[in-house]
Amino acid sequence: MSLWRQVARGLRVLTHRRAADQDLADEVTDFLEQLIAAHTARGLSPADARRAATLELGNTTVVREQVRSYGWENAIGTLAADLRFAARRLRSNPGFTIVAVLTLALGLGAVTAIFSAVNPILFEPLPYPHAARILMISDFGTDGAPVDVTYGTYRELAARSRSFSAMAAVDAWQPALLGTAEPERLTGQRVTAAWFRVLGVPPALGRDFDAADDLPHGPRVAIVSDGLARRRFGDAHAAMGRQITLDGDPYTVIGVMPRGFENVLTPSTEVWAPRQYGSNASFDGPEWGHHMRLVGRLAPGVTADQARHELQALARTPVPEFPRPVWANLAQGLIVHALQDDVTAAVKPALVASLIAVLLVLAIACVNVTNLLLARGAQRRGEFAMRAALGAGRRRLISQLLTESLLLAALGGLLGLGVADLGVRALVVLSPPGLPRVNAIRLDATVFLFALGMTALVGLVVGIVPALGASRGDLHAGLQQTSQRTTGGHRLTRNALVVAEVALALVLLVSAGLLLRSLEHLFAVAPGFDPSHVISMQVEAAGHQYDNDSTRYQFFAQALDAVQHLPGVTAAAFTSQLPLSGDFDKYGVQFESAPSDDPNADYGAFRYMVTPGYFAAMHIPLRRGRLLTDFDRSGATEAVLINESFARRRFPGQDPIGQRVRMGPESGPAGHPWDIIVGVVGDVKQASLAIGDENDFYVASGQWAWVDNVQSLVVRTRGSATALIPAIKQAIWSVDRSSPIVRVATLDAVVAATATQRRFALTLFEAFALAALALAAIGIYGVLAGGVTERMREIGVRSALGASRGDILALIVRQGMTLAAIGVVIGLGGAVLSTRGLATLLFGISRLDPITYLGVIGLLLGVAALACWIPARRAAAVDPIITLRAE
Amino acid sequence: MEEPNTDVIQGTLDLLILKTLSLEPMHGYGIARRVEQISRGVFRINAGSLLTALQRLERAGWLNAEWRRTENARRARYYSLTRAGRKQLELESADWKRRASAVARLLNAEG
Numbered sequence: 001m002s003l004w005r006q007v008a009r010g011l012r013v014l015t016h017r018r019a020a021d022q023d024l025a026d027e028v029t030d031f032l033e034q035l036i037a038a039h040t041a042r043g044l045s046p047a048d049a050r051r052a053a054t055l056e057l058g059n060t061t062v063v064r065e066q067v068r069s070y071g072w073e074n075a076i077g078t079l080a081a082d083l084r085f086a087a088r089r090l091r092s093n094p095g096f097t098i099v100a101v102l103t104l105a106l107g108l109g110a111v112t113a114i115f116s117a118v119n120p121i122l123f124e125p126l127p128y129p130h131a132a133r134i135l136m137i138s139d140f141g142t143d144g145a146p147v148d149v150t151y152g153t154y155r156e157l158a159a160r161s162r163s164f165s166a167m168a169a170v171d172a173w174q175p176a177l178l179g180t181a182e183p184e185r186l187t188g189q190r191v192t193a194a195w196f197r198v199l200g201v202p203p204a205l206g207r208d209f210d211a212a213d214d215l216p217h218g219p220r221v222a223i224v225s226d227g228l229a230r231r232r233f234g235d236a237h238a239a240m241g242r243q244i245t246l247d248g249d250p251y252t253v254i255g256v257m258p259r260g261f262e263n264v265l266t267p268s269t270e271v272w273a274p275r276q277y278g279s280n281a282s283f284d285g286p287e288w289g290h291h292m293r294l295v296g297r298l299a300p301g302v303t304a305d306q307a308r309h310e311l312q313a314l315a316r317t318p319v320p321e322f323p324r325p326v327w328a329n330l331a332q333g334l335i336v337h338a339l340q341d342d343v344t345a346a347v348k349p350a351l352v353a354s355l356i357a358v359l360l361v362l363a364i365a366c367v368n369v370t371n372l373l374l375a376r377g378a379q380r381r382g383e384f385a386m387r388a389a390l391g392a393g394r395r396r397l398i399s400q401l402l403t404e405s406l407l408l409a410a411l412g413g414l415l416g417l418g419v420a421d422l423g424v425r426a427l428v429v430l431s432p433p434g435l436p437r438v439n440a441i442r443l444d445a446t447v448f449l450f451a452l453g454m455t456a457l458v459g460l461v462v463g464i465v466p467a468l469g470a471s472r473g474d475l476h477a478g479l480q481q482t483s484q485r486t487t488g489g490h491r492l493t494r495n496a497l498v499v500a501e502v503a504l505a506l507v508l509l510v511s512a513g514l515l516l517r518s519l520e521h522l523f524a525v526a527p528g529f530d531p532s533h534v535i536s537m538q539v540e541a542a543g544h545q546y547d548n549d550s551t552r553y554q555f556f557a558q559a560l561d562a563v564q565h566l567p568g569v570t571a572a573a574f575t576s577q578l579p580l581s582g583d584f585d586k587y588g589v590q591f592e593s594a595p596s597d598d599p600n601a602d603y604g605a606f607r608y609m610v611t612p613g614y615f616a617a618m619h620i621p622l623r624r625g626r627l628l629t630d631f632d633r634s635g636a637t638e639a640v641l642i643n644e645s646f647a648r649r650r651f652p653g654q655d656p657i658g659q660r661v662r663m664g665p666e667s668g669p670a671g672h673p674w675d676i677i678v679g680v681v682g683d684v685k686q687a688s689l690a691i692g693d694e695n696d697f698y699v700a701s702g703q704w705a706w707v708d709n710v711q712s713l714v715v716r717t718r719g720s721a722t723a724l725i726p727a728i729k730q731a732i733w734s735v736d737r738s739s740p741i742v743r744v745a746t747l748d749a750v751v752a753a754t755a756t757q758r759r760f761a762l763t764l765f766e767a768f769a770l771a772a773l774a775l776a777a778i779g780i781y782g783v784l785a786g787g788v789t790e791r792m793r794e795i796g797v798r799s800a801l802g803a804s805r806g807d808i809l810a811l812i813v814r815q816g817m818t819l820a821a822i823g824v825v826i827g828l829g830g831a832v833l834s835t836r837g838l839a840t841l842l843f844g845i846s847r848l849d850p851i852t853y854l855g856v857i858g859l860l861l862g863v864a865a866l867a868c869w870i871p872a873r874r875a876a877a878v879d880p881i882i883t884l885r886a887e
Numbered sequence: 888m889e890e891p892n893t894d895v896i897q898g899t900l901d902l903l904i905l906k907t908l909s910l911e912p913m914h915g916y917g918i919a920r921r922v923e924q925i926s927r928g929v930f931r932i933n934a935g936s937l938l939t940a941l942q943r944l945e946r947a948g949w950l951n952a953e954w955r956r957t958e959n960a961r962r963a964r965y966y967s968l969t970r971a972g973r974k975q976l977e978l979e980s981a982d983w984k985r986r987a988s989a990v991a992r993l994l995n996a997e998g
Contacts, residue, residue, distance in 0.1 A: 005945070005946045005947070005948055006946050009945075009946050023954075023964070024938075026961070026962045026963075026964075027915060027938060027963075027964050028934070028938070029961070030914065030915070030916065030957070030961055030962065030963045030964070031914075031915050031916045031919075031934055031938075033961060034914070034916035034917075034920075035916060038920070057934050058933075058934070058935075062935065063934050063935040063938065066935035066936070066938075066939060067935060067938045067939045067942060070939045070942055070943060071942070071946075
C-alpha cells in the first residue's frame with residue numbers, strides 16, 4: 001500500500017509537475033489565509049494581520065521549496081539537472097569531450113570485445129546442463145602427459161566404475177559423404193551409446209543411440225547435426241529416417257541434434273555413429289589403440305574427487321574379466337579433468353594474457369582521461385569556489401563532478417559498443433582454428449552487462465580523483481584567483497599519472513616485442529622442406545570398391561599419374577601424413593642390431609608411407625644412401641629411409657645403411673622379415689616448428705602392411721600453386737568422380753597455420769601496445785602542454801632574466817623525459833614480473849630478452865621525446881615582453 | 888530574556904499529527920493551530936515541516952488527503968486518518984508513553 005503510494009505520488013509529481021506545484025502553492029496559500037483570518041479575528045487590521053501572518057509563516061517560497069525537496073522523485077530531478085548541466089559543460093568544450101570520449105571508447109570497446117571472446121571459454125560453463133559434472137579421463141603417455149585411452153580401458157571402466165551416471169568414449173571419424181554433387185568429407189564422431197547422455201543434450205528429433213546400436217555388427221544408424229540435415233535434405237524433419245551413404249555404406253538417420261548444439265571437443269562435427277567395437281578383442285585390434293577420448297557424467301551426489309579416487313583405485317586393481325595389455329595397464333593411474341579444463345587448457349594462457357593486456361590499455365585510457373579532467377578541474381577552480389560560496393556542499397560538488405565523468409564514460413561506453421562490435425568481428429576472423437567455442441563469441445546480454453559495469457566503474461575511477469581534488473581547496477584563494485595556475489599538489493598527481501601511463505605502456509610494448517621476436521624465431525626455423533610453390537590436398541579412396549589394398553594402390557597410382565601429366569606440375573607425390581598439418585601417425589621401430597627390452601625407451605617414429613617422388617616434390621635432401629624408387633614395390637625387399645636425427649640417435653658414429661629394422665605391425669613375435677635401411681634424409685618438422693627433431697621413417701606405399709585410404713597429395717608447380725587447384729582436382733576426379741578432396745592449401749599456408757595461436761596473440765598485443773604507446777604519448781604531451789600554459793609567466797620571467805631558447809627547451813624536455821624515465825624504470829619491473837604469463841607463447845628467446853627490452857625502451861623514450869618537443873618549442877617561443885605585460 | 892523553546896521534540900511530530908487527526912479530519916493550518924492550543928503554546932509547528940510531514944505520512948498510507956472548497960471558494964486540503972494510521976498512532980503513543988514515563992521516573996529518582 002505505502003510503496004504503491006510512494007511510487008504513484010512520485011510519478012504523478014514527475015509527470016504532472018505543474019499540477020503538483022499548483023497543489024502545493026494552494027495548500028501554502030490556504031495556510032497563509034487561515035493565519036491571516038486568525039489574526040484578523042484577534043482584532044488586527046487586515047494589513048497588520050497579513051504582515052503578522054507573513055512574519056509567522058516565513059517566506060512562502062522557502063516553505064514550498066522545503067516541501068518540494070521531499071520524495072524520491074526529487075533526487076531524480078536533481079540528477080536530471082546535474083546531467084543537463086554536465087552535458088552543457090561537455091558541449092562547451094568539444095575538443096576535450098571528443099578526446100576523452102574517444103579515448104574511453106577505445107579502451108572500453110577493446111575490453112568488451114576481448115571479454116566477449118574470453119567469457120564463453122574461461123568463465124561461462126560449457127553449453128550443457130550441469131556442465132561442471134562432466135569429466136574427461138585420460139591415460140598417462142610415456143612422457144607423463146595425458147593421452148587418449150583405449151576402447152578396452154573404456155569398457156573396463158564403464159563396467160566397473162560406480163561414480164558416473166553415464167560414460168562414453170568418442171573417436172574422430174571423417175567419413176566420405178557420397179551421392180552428392182561434389183564428394184564431401186564430413187567431420188564426424190564414432191561414439192559409444194551414452195555420448196549424448198554424458199553431454200546431457202538429446203537429439204531434437206528422433207531417438208538417441210541405445211545399447212543395442214553399440215554392439216559389433218549393430219545397425220548402421222547415424223545422428224546428424226541440424227546443419228547437415230538442412231544442407232542435405234533441406235529440413236531437419238525431412239532428414240528423419242532417410243539414408244546417407246558414408247564411406248560407401250548406407251546409414252539410416254535416426255536423430256537430428258538441436259540447432260544450436262555445440263560439440264565442444266570437435267565443433268565442426270556433423271555426424272555421429274555408434275563405435276561398434278567388439279568386446280573380447282585381441283590386443284592387436286584397434287580396440288587397444290590409444291585413440292578414444294573418454295568422458296563421464298558424475299552420478300548424482302558424487303563429487304569429482306570421489307570419482308577420481310574411485311578411478312585410481314580401479315586402475316590399481318586389474319581383474320581377470322578385463323585383461324590389459326602392457327601399453328594400457330594403467331600402472332600410473334588415470335588423469336581426470338573437468339571437460340571444461342580440457343577444452344580450454346590449450347588457449348587459456350593466450351586468453352588470460354590478452355585479457356590482462358587489454359585491461360592495461362583500459363587503465364592507460366583511464367589515466368589519460370583522469371589527467372584531462374584534472375587539467376580541466378584546475379581551470380574551473382574559480383567556478384567551484386563560486387558554487388561553494390553560493391552554498392553548494394562538498395558532497396553536492398563531488399556528485400556534480402562525478403555526474404560529469406559518468407556521462408563522459410557513458411558516451412565512451414556507447415561508442416565503445418560500436419568499437420567492440422568491430423572488435424568481435426575481427427576476433428572471429430583472426431581467431432586461431434583451435435580456439436574453442438568460437439560460435440559463442442558475440443555481444444550478448446552478459447557482455448552488455450559487463451560493458452555497463454565497466455563503464456560505470458571507469459566513470460567513477462576517472463572522476464573520483466579530480467572531484468576530490470576540485471572540491472577540496474580554499475574557497476578564498478579560488479575566488480581571488482584570476483590567472484590559471486595550478487597548485488603543486490595537482491601537478492604532482494598529474495605527473496604521477498603520466499609515470500604510471502609510461503610504465504603500463506612499457507609492459508605492453510615489451511610483451512608485444514617478445515611475441516614478435518618469438519614469431520620471427522619460429523619462422524626462421526627451417527621446416528626441413530621447401531614450402532614455396534607447393535600445393536597440398538587430402539585425397540580419399542572412398543567406397544567399398546576400395547576395400548582391398550590393391551584397388552586403393554591402383555587408385556592413388558592412377559590419380560598421381562593424371563596429376564603428374566598436368567602442365568605446370570614439376571613434381572607430385574602422395575604421402576600418408578603431411579608435415580605440420582596436424583597429422584600425427586607414429587609407430588614403434590625395432591632394430592635388429594639393438595633389440596631393446598627397455599619398455600620405457602621411446603622408439604616411436606613418424607611413419608611416412610610415400611610414393612617415390614615425395615622427396616623431389618618436397619625438396620627433402622638425401623644425406624646418405626639412396627632415395628626410394630619405383631622398384632621399391634610390393635614383393636621387393638622392403639626398403640626404409642630414416643631421418644638424420646634418428647640415425648644419429650640410434651647409430652651414433654655408425655653407418656645406418658644396411659641395418660635391418662621392423663616397424664609397427666611387422667615387429668613383435670610374428671617374425672616378419674626384416675626391412676633394410678637404404679638411405680638417410682634430412683629432418684622434417686612434423687608436429688610443430690617449435691618441437692625439436694623427432695624420429696621419422698619412410699617406406700614406399702607398396703611396401704607397407706596396408707595402403708592408407710586417405711593420403712595427402714603434394715604438388716610442386718612451376719608458377720602459382722593455387723592456380724592449378726581446379727585442374728588437379730579434375731585430374732583426380734577423372735580417375736574416380738566420387739573421391740572427396742579436402743584440406744586444400746599451399747604448404748606456405750600450412751606452415752603459417754602452425755603459428756596461428758602465437759600470431760593471434762601477437763596481433764592483439766601489437767594492437768594494444770600501439771594504442772598504449774599513442775595514449776602514453778598523448779598523456780605526456782597533455783601534461784607538458786598544460787604545464788607550459790600554466791608556467792607561461794615563469795618562463796617569460798626566466799627568458800627576461802637571460803635564459804636562452806635552448807635553456808627553456810631543455811627545461812621543458814627535461815621535465816617530460818624525467819617522468820618518462822621514471823615510468824620506464826617502474827615499467828621494467830612490471831614487465832619482468834608480468835611476462836611470466838607469456839612464457840608458454842614464447843619461442844627461441846628468454847622472456848628477459850635484452851634486445852627486446854632495449855628496443856622497446858628506445859622506442860618509448862623516442863616517442864616521449866617527440867611528445868615533449870612540441871610543448872617545449874612553444875615554451876621557447878614565448879616572448880617575455882608579451883607574457884609579462886599580460887599579467 | 889531568552890525566548891522559550893517551542894520546537895517540537897525530535898521524532899514526535901508524526902505522533903502529534905496523527906493524534907490531532909484522530910479526532911476529526913483537518914487541513915494543515917488546523918493541525919498547527921490545534922497542536923499549539925492543546926500544548927498551550929509549548930509546541931509551535933513550522934509550516935514547511937508540517938506540510939512535508941503530511942506529505943510523508945500520506946505516502947506512508949497513514950493519512951488520506953482530499954481537496955475541499957472552503958466557504959470563500961479557496962481550495963483546501965483536508966487530511967484524515969486511515970485505518971493503518973490509527974494503528975500507527977496506537978503504536979507510537981504506547982511507545983511514547985513508555986519512554987516518557989521512563990524519563991519521568993529517572994528525573995524523579997534524581998530529585
